[in-house]
Amino acid sequence: MQTVYLDHAATSLPKAPGVADAVRAALELPSPGRGNTRRGAEAAALLTRCRSAVARLLGVGSPDRIVFTAGGTDALNLALFGLLKPGEHAVVGDLEHTSVTRPLAALRGGGGVLSTLSSDEDGLYRPDELDALLSAPPAAPLVALSHGSNVVGTVQPVAELAAVCRERGALLLLDACQTAGHVPIDVDGWGVDLLATGAHKGLLGPPGVGVLIVGERAERRLTPTRLGGTGGGGGDDMPAELPHRLEPGTPNLPGIAGLLAAVEWIEGEGVGALHARSVECLGRLIDRLAALPGVRILGPPDAAQRCGLVSVTLPGWESMEAAAVLDASFGVECRAGLHCAPGAHARYGTRAEGGAVRFSVGPFTTPAEIDAAAEAVTALLS
Numbered sequence: 001m002q003t004v005y006l007d008h009a010a011t012s013l014p015k016a017p018g019v020a021d022a023v024r025a026a027l028e029l030p031s032p033g034r035g036n037t038r039r040g041a042e043a044a045a046l047l048t049r050c051r052s053a054v055a056r057l058l059g060v061g062s063p064d065r066i067v068f069t070a071g072g073t074d075a076l077n078l079a080l081f082g083l084l085k086p087g088e089h090a091v092v093g094d095l096e097h098t099s100v101t102r103p104l105a106a107l108r109g110g111g112g113v114l115s116t117l118s119s120d121e122d123g124l125y126r127p128d129e130l131d132a133l134l135s136a137p138p139a140a141p142l143v144a145l146s147h148g149s150n151v152v153g154t155v156q157p158v159a160e161l162a163a164v165c166r167e168r169g170a171l172l173l174l175d176a177c178q179t180a181g182h183v184p185i186d187v188d189g190w191g192v193d194l195l196a197t198g199a200h201k202g203l204l205g206p207p208g209v210g211v212l213i214v215g216e217r218a219e220r221r222l223t224p225t226r227l228g229g230t231g232g233g234g235g236d237d238m239p240a241e242l243p244h245r246l247e248p249g250t251p252n253l254p255g256i257a258g259l260l261a262a263v264e265w266i267e268g269e270g271v272g273a274l275h276a277r278s279v280e281c282l283g284r285l286i287d288r289l290a291a292l293p294g295v296r297i298l299g300p301p302d303a304a305q306r307c308g309l310v311s312v313t314l315p316g317w318e319s320m321e322a323a324a325v326l327d328a329s330f331g332v333e334c335r336a337g338l339h340c341a342p343g344a345h346a347r348y349g350t351r352a353e354g355g356a357v358r359f360s361v362g363p364f365t366t367p368a369e370i371d372a373a374a375e376a377v378t379a380l381l382s
C-alpha cells in the first residue's frame, strides 16, 4: 500500500532537497566562531548566511533581527515571557495554539486580564474588532495572533491588524509556524513587531530549530529569558546587541545549516509558486470532500485563503478513529484530535466531539495523492 502523507502542518516530509546533506556536513564542523580557527569561522559564516536568507525570505531588512531558537514553541515562549510581566494585560486570538495560550495562562497566574479576539466563521480576525478591544482599558502592551491557524488555516490580513496595533500602542506577535514558507511574508512592510516560526513545517527544514524575528519597537522591551555564554563579553550581563542578547549557548549548527539549505531551495522555487501549487492541491481536495454528504469543512471553501490545510468532520466517525482507519486501511496519513488548539475547536463547536480530521499539503504533494485521499474518505463514508 502506498503512503499518502497529508500531515505537512505537523511537519513537512520530505524536507527540501539538500537539507539532509547540509545537516550531515555541519555535524563535521566545530562550534561557530567561539575560537580563532578557520573551521570555526566557516561554521560562524553558516549562521550569518542563514540569518541573511531568512531575512530575505521573510522581508526583514536587518539579518541581526533574526534570533535562532529551538523551534516555534521556543520562539513564542521567548517573546511572551520576555515581553510580558506576570498579570500584564494581553490580547490573544481565539484560534491560537497552546504554545501561545499556555505561556499566557502561566503569566496570567500573576492576575490581570486576557482579552480574546474572536474570529469570524471563515476564521478571520477583523481589524475593527481588534481596534475595539485595544481601545478599551486596561491598555494591552501585546497582541498575540497566528498568521494561519493550524486548525482552520485562514491566512490573516496582517498588515491591517499590525496597523491597528501600532495605532493603539501595542506590539504584534505573529505566530507564523503554519505560514512561513507557505505564503509570502513581509515583516517590515507589514509592520510586524515579532514573528515566531519553527523550521520544520512550511520552511521544509529540520525540527529543533526556529527563529524569533525582533522588530525595532519590540527590541527595547524584550528581556532575555535565557542567559549564558555568547562567545563575547566577559561580564555578568548579556551583550546589549541583537541577536547575541537573545542567543546564549552553543547554537544548533546542524539545524541552522539545514534551515539555510531549505530556505535557499524555497527562494529558488519562489514562495508564490509554492503557494499556487498548494492552493491547487488543496482546492482539489476541498472540492472532493465538500461533495460528500454530511462532511463539514471548517472555515472558508476557497483554498487560496488558506495556508495548505483543511479540517473536516466526517459523519458517523470520531476523528481519531477515522484517521487511524485512513492510515491502516488506505495508507493516508493525516492528523486528528484537537491539534494542540482546543480554543479553535471550541470556536467551531468541534471540541466536545474530540476535534476534527486535518489534511495538509506540501510542495511535493501530487494531484494523484489528493485523489487517493479523497477516494479513501469516500470509501470510509460509504
Ligand SMILES: Cc1ncc(COP(=O)(O)O)c(C=O)c1O
Binding pocket: 009, 010, 071, 072, 073, 074, 097, 099, 146, 148, 149, 150, 175, 177, 178, 198, 199, 200, 340
Ligand atoms: C500555529 C502553531 N503555532 C505553534 C506551533 C508550535 O511549533 P513547534 O511544534 O514547531 O514548536 C505549531 C505546531 O504545530 C503551530 O501549528
